[in-house]
Amino acid sequence: MKRVIQRLILGSCLALTVGCSATGKTNTFILTADLPPNFAYAARANYVPAKGETCTVPGGRNTQIGFNVEEWRTEYKPDSEVELHRTVIGCPLVLNSIELNIYAKYGTDRGDFGSDFGKIAVRTHLDERDKGTFNAAGESEFYGQCQWLFRTSGSLRRIVKILDCKDTDAQGNLTRGHPFAAYTLDQLxxxxxxxxxxxxxxxxxxxxxxxxxxxxxxxxxxxDNFEDQYAFCYGNYKDFSTFRMPDGRDTCTIYPGCTENKEVTP
Structure with a gap:
């Protein structure tokens, strides 16, 4: 009789197209993001044997599931449905972490993008002060701030940008490290x-x-000259070079406005 009930519950879950275990509990949660324009994220969900299991997965095959990994440029989808429990080659696995890549484009060339990372940790137990919280609607938020760092590269001194993303609190104050959150399996x-x-x-x-x-x-x-790739100032605040913007403008003297201005304050 118990098996019949389990089958009926599982059938109901499938009919509702929601990830659901044979015990009737939802087996998925939604990962999503609110990002600035021209930003996207990619994620890799990592799975390990469930607590008490002694099985292994040969070569770690299928212990990672990717979201937006190849599609972030062209078919980006902010909502990712992440499984909490999976079975691979007969080995019961649980979600252990989600590695996040944050991407941002600053130009039209394929290489005109920057990236940085974040992480979600998932554990069977966490101290109350360490785990994220959910509101009455079942949503939890964690935060970050990204900043563009600019430099010149190559013989044309073309502007390239590096993306630097830090963790913040809900008020936008910088904390330590990269964007991070932690939850227990039974929270999600x-x-x-x-x-x-x-x-x-x-x-x-x-x-x-x-x-x-x-x-x-x-x-x-x-x-030293225009070919000097490092071009440190070393106290010389009189000799400056032009540079090329990502959009092709190559006679720029001031970044980011690309306008002339001779007044210099060291």
């Missing part, structure tokens, strides 16, 4: 976890002593 069934990322208002140079702050932006130090 049927819930929604949302990553909320803001973009910093200002960009800053990737390397110190290579740009000089001026009214309206930054000027690039010349260095």
């Amino acid at each position: 069934p049927g819930k929604t976890v949302r990553l909320k990322v803001k973009l910093a208002d200002e960009e800053r140079p990737y390397m110190k002593d290579t740009w000089v702050k001026v009214p309206g932006g930054w000027k690039r130090c010349m260095g």
Whole structure:
């Protein structure tokens, strides 16, 4: 009789197209994100043998599930339905973590993007102070702030950008590390976890002593000559170089406005 009931419950779950175990408990949660324009995330859900299991999966095959890994450029979907329990080659597995890649495009060339990372940890037990919380609607949020770091690259001194993403609290105050959240397995069934990322208002140079702050932006130090790839200022705040923007403009002298301004404040 117990098996019949389990089958009926499982059939109901399938009919509702919601991930559900034979015990009737939802076996999935939704991972989603609120991101700035031209941003996307990719995720890899990692699974390990359930507590008490001694089985292994040869070569770790199918112990990772990817979301937006290849599609983030063209077919990005913010909502990902993540399983909590899976069985691979007869081995019961549970979700252990989700590795996040945060991508952002700043130009039209294929290489004009930056990326950084975040993480969600999933455990069978966590101290109350360490695990995320959910509101009455079953949603939990964790936060981050990303900032563009700019530099020049190559013989044309073309602007390239590096994405730097930090963890923040709900008020936007920077904390430690990269965007991070932690939950217990029993918190997640049927819930929604949302990553909320803001973009910093200002960009800053990737390397110190290579740009000089001026009214309206930054000027690039010349260095020894135009071919000097590092081009540190070393106290020379008079000799500057032009640079090329990602959109092709190649006579720029001030970043990011790409306008002339001769007044320099070291």
